[in-house]
Amino acid sequence: GDSVTQMEGPVTLSEEAFLTINCTYTATGYPSLFWYVQYPGEGLQLLLKATKADDKGSNKGFEATYRKETTSFHLEKGSVQVSDSAVYFCALNSPASKRGRRALTFGSGTRLQVQP
Amino acid sequence: DAGVIQSPRHEVTEMGQEVTLRCKPISGHDYLFWYRQTMMRGLELLIYFNNNVPIDDSGMPEDRFSAKMPNASFSTLKIQPSEPRDSAVYFCASSQGETQYFGPGTRLLVL
Numbered sequence: 001g002d003s004v005t006q007m008e009g010p011v012t013l014s015e016e017a018f019l020t021i022n023c024t025y026t027a028t029g030y031p032s033l034f035w036y037v038q039y040p041g042e043g044l045q046l047l048l049k050a051t052k053a054d055d056k057g058s059n060k061g062f063e064a065t066y067r068k069e070t071t072s073f074h075l076e077k078g079s080v081q082v083s084d085s086a087v088y089f090c091a092l093n094s095p096a097s098k099r100g101r102r103a104l105t106f107g108s109g110t111r112l113q114v115q116p
Numbered sequence: 117d118a119g120v121i122q123s124p125r126h127e128v129t130e131m132g133q134e135v136t137l138r139c140k141p142i143s144g145h146d147y148l149f150w151y152r153q154t155m156m157r158g159l160e161l162l163i164y165f166n167n168n169v170p171i172d173d174s175g176m177p178e179d180r181f182s183a184k185m186p187n188a189s190f191s192t193l194k195i196q197p198s199e200p201r202d203s204a205v206y207f208c209a210s211s212q213g214e215t216q217y218f219g220p221g222t223r224l225l226v227l
Binding site for chain 2: 041043046049089102106
């Protein structure tokens with residue numbers, strides 16, 4: 001079945017440091033890939049997405065490139081801020097999923113802590 | 117738009133009691149999803165609806181859990197009887213396209 005693997009956290013960085021959160025996936029067919037972010041006490045919100053190979057999703061300084069050859073969708077940001085402290089989830093949906101094309105499969109989440 | 121609305125935001129109950137969680141999706145969205153989040157199991161999709169019809173309920177843990185969507189603007193997730201292992205944060209999300217919009221969640225504690 002479909003699965004998403006993320007690096008374990010927490011990831012602790014100083015302000016203005018470079019961020020990478022690794023995400024790899026297993027899926028049938030050609031999935032769409034997503035990064036969601038969860039701030040403390042809130043629900044998840046979409047950060048960025050990519051729907052086909054070599055697409056780059058970007059938002060708020062974050063970027064991720066859909067790499068079909070390595071089945072990866074790593075999240076990067078050049079200079080993190082304290083306000084980026086949150087939990088980041090990688091996710092996919094696949095048209096060939098047994099649960100239907102709209103069902104999202106999430107990774108376990110990576111907590112990011114940015115210190116001033 | 118007010119976003120996805122969930123109630124209650126917090127619920128504390130005793131084992132064996134019935135619990136009902138409520139969700140109002142974003143107007144015009146035709147998909148509604150129920151998720152459960154725990155430290156041990158992460159984020160799990162329990163059930164989702166399309167145009168008020170359940171599409172996949174394979175994530176519902178057991179018969180104690182049931183979900184309904186009587187109309188396009190309201191859904192419930194019911195646990196009867198509740199058990200301590202049901203303690204979690206329950207999220208509702210809705211969508212029109214691929215992007216899902218999450219509510220703030222209901223934090224459930226079963227004593």
